[in-house]
Amino acid sequence: MAHQVKTRFAPSPTGQLHLGHAFSALVAARLGDGYHLRIDDVDHTRCRPEFTTQIYEDLSFLGLDWTGEPTLQSYRLAAYADALRQLQDMDLVYPCYLTRAELAAVLSAPQEAPLATDTALPRDEQARRAEQGIAPAWRLRTDEALRRAGEISWIDVRAGTSRPVDMTPHGDVVVARRDIGTSYHLSVVIDDAMDGVNLVTRGADLEDSTAVHRLLQALLGLPTPAYYHHDLVRDAGGTRLAKRSQSQAIRELRANGLGATDILSRMPDLTETDHILAIYEKLTN
Ligand code: GLU
Numbered sequence: 001m002a003h004q005v006k007t008r009f010a011p012s013p014t015g016q017l018h019l020g021h022a023f024s025a026l027v028a029a030r031l032g033d034g035y036h037l038r039i040d041d042v043d044h045t046r047c048r049p050e051f052t053t054q055i056y057e058d059l060s061f062l063g064l065d066w067t068g069e070p071t072l073q074s075y076r077l078a079a080y081a082d083a084l085r086q087l088q089d090m091d092l093v094y095p096c097y098l099t100r101a102e103l104a105a106v107l108s109a110p111q112e113a114p115l116a117t118d119t120a121l122p123r124d125e126q127a128r129r130a131e132q133g134i135a136p137a138w139r140l141r142t143d144e145a146l147r148r149a150g151e152i153s154w155i156d157v158r159a160g161t162s163r164p165v166d167m168t169p170h171g172d173v174v175v176a177r178r179d180i181g182t183s184y185h186l187s188v189v190i191d192d193a194m195d196g197v198n199l200v201t202r203g204a205d206l207e208d209s210t211a212v213h214r215l216l217q218a219l220l221g222l223p224t225p226a227y228y229h230h231d232l233v234r235d236a237g238g239t240r241l242a243k244r245s246q247s248q249a250i251r252e253l254r255a256n257g258l259g260a261t262d263i264l265s266r267m268p269d270l271t272e273t274d275h276i277l278a279i280y281e282k283l284t285n
Contacts, residue, residue, distance in 0.1 A: 004033075005031060005032050005033070005198060005199050005277065005280065006032060006036065006195070006196050006197050006198050006199065007028040007029075007031050007032030007035045007036070007197065007199050007200070007201050008028060008032075008035055008036040008037070008038050008191075008192070008195060008197050008200070008201075009021075009024055009025040009028040009029075009035050009036075009037055009038070009066070009201075010037075010038040010039075010040050010188070010191070010202070011024075011025075011039065011040065011055050012039075012040040012041065012043070012046075012047060013039060013040075013041050013047045013048060013049070013051035013052040013054075013055060014043075014046045014047055014048070014051065015051060016051065016054060016058075016249040016250070016251050016252075017054065017055055017058045017059070017249065017250045017251070018233075018241050018248045018249045018250065019233050019241060019248045019250070019253075019263070019266055019267065020203065020232060020233040020240070020241040020248075021250075022058070022059075022062055022064065022250060022263070022264075022267065023230070023233050023267045023268065024201065024202060024203060024230070025059060025062075025064045026064060026264070026267060026270065027201050027228075027230050027270065027273060028201045029064055030270055030273050031199060031201055031228065031273055031276060031277060031280075032199065032201075034066070034067035035066055035067065035201075036066060036067065036068060036070075036071070036195050036197065037059070037066035037070040037071075038070065038071050038072075038073070038191055038195065039052050039055065039070055039071070039072045039073065039074075040073050040184075040187070040188075041072055041073050041074045042073035042074060042076075042077075042080070042180060042182060042184075042187050043180055043184075044074070044180065045179060045180070047074075052072075054251065056070075058250040058251065058254075061250070061254065061260060062250065062260045062263060062264060063260050063264075071191070071194075071195060073187050073191065076187070076190065076191065076194070077181065077182065079190050079194065080176075080181070080182035080186055080187050080190055081181060081182070083182075083186055083189075083190050083216075083220055084138060084175065084176050084181070084182065084186065086220060087138075087140070087175065087219065087220070088138070090148075090219070091141075092140060092141050092144060092145050092148070092219060093138040093139060093140055093141065093175060093176075094138070094139055094141060094172075095126070095130070095136030095137070095138060095139075096121075096136055096137045096138070096139045096172075096174070097121055097125075097126050097129040097130070097134060097136050098121055098137075102121070134178075135178040135179075136178055137174050137176060137177055137178045138174070138175055138176040139172040139173065139174055139175065140172055140173050140174075140175050140215075141172065142167050142170065142171060142172050142173065142215075145215060145219055146165070146167060146215065148219065149165075149215055149218040149219060150218075151164075152164075152165045152214055152215065152218050153165060153214070154210050154211070154213075154214040154224070154226075154227055155224075155226035155227060155283050155284065156210075156226075156227055156229075157199070157226050157227060157228040157276055157279050157280050157283065158228055158229060158230075158272075158276070158279075160279050160282075160283070161283075162283070165211045165214050165215055166211050167211055167212070167215065169208060170211065170212055173185065173212055175216070184209070185209060185212045185213060185216060186216060188213060189213050189216045189217050189220065189222060190220075190222075192213075192222075192225055193217070193222040193223055197225050198223075198225045198226065198284075199225055199226050199227075199228060199280055200225045200226070200227045200228070201227075201228045201230065202227075202228075202229060202230070203229065203230060203231075203232050204229045204230065204231060204232055205232060205240070206229065207227075207229040210227050210229075226280055226283060226284055228276055228280075230272075230273075231268065233248075233267065233268060235248065250263065253266075
């Protein structure tokens with residue numbers, strides 16, 4: 001028997017919702033028969049509450065209502081801190097005191113191992129910065145983490161296959177930034193587990209992050225959803241929409257007198273999603 005698919009749409013309130021976001025919500029709603037709405041507002045340096053309000057309004061205007069209560073990352077900081085503590089207890093992360101400029105210099109030096117930064121700062125300098133009360137970022141000991149996780153892969157529903165976890169592009173990825181105490185990667189794996197998401201649907205621009213998420217799930221003993229990365233919505237010139245694509249912002253289209261149906265008719269077609277559920281069932285049963 002087909003089991004219930006639980007999807008989510010997770011916008012960051014750092015700007016206005018545009019057609020690309022609305023398409024992600026539509027995909028999640030189609031595949032999940034409704035979707036969970038999560039507001040990714042953990043980065044207080046970039047998020048604004050008025051954008052959160054606008055997200056609710058724009059989605060409602062489009063008839064893309066979510067199911068249940070939305071969750072906000074800013075209310076889950078304790079859960080992210082627990083997860084970081086777990087990784088610290090397992091000795092799978094190390095503090096990184098490099099400043100942004102020092103990091104850039106390390107990464108541009110060709111002789112450095114790609115993105116492994118634990119040796120970049122002499123021990124005594126690390127200790128000095130710790131004594132000054134400078135908060136470090138926390139980086140994953142990726143080689144050791146992969147060794148402990150064993151052979152792991154993630155389910156790519158679009159490709160219809162499992163893909164091995166390749167951490168090469170990420171190196172010792174930051175799992176907790178010094179300014180927010182967590183990271184995009186750590187927060188979303190905790191969220192997806194807490195929300196019981198079993199099919200993550202999101203744009204193809206986030207596909208590279210999935211290896212990191214799968215590795216963190218393995219280390220933290222979390223359930224593993226399957227993943228569907230959909231095509232990005234592009235403008236007439238073929239450029240993917242971004243926060244600065246003001247002309248495609250739902251708010252702007254509404255202000256120009258477009259109704260929900262007009263706006264939804266500007267989305268790419270959804271025919272691909274018809275096959276996705278069948279593949280999901282095959283791969284997860
Ligand atoms: N909040 C992220 C974004 O707006 C999406 C997170 C995710 O789907 O994993 O790009």
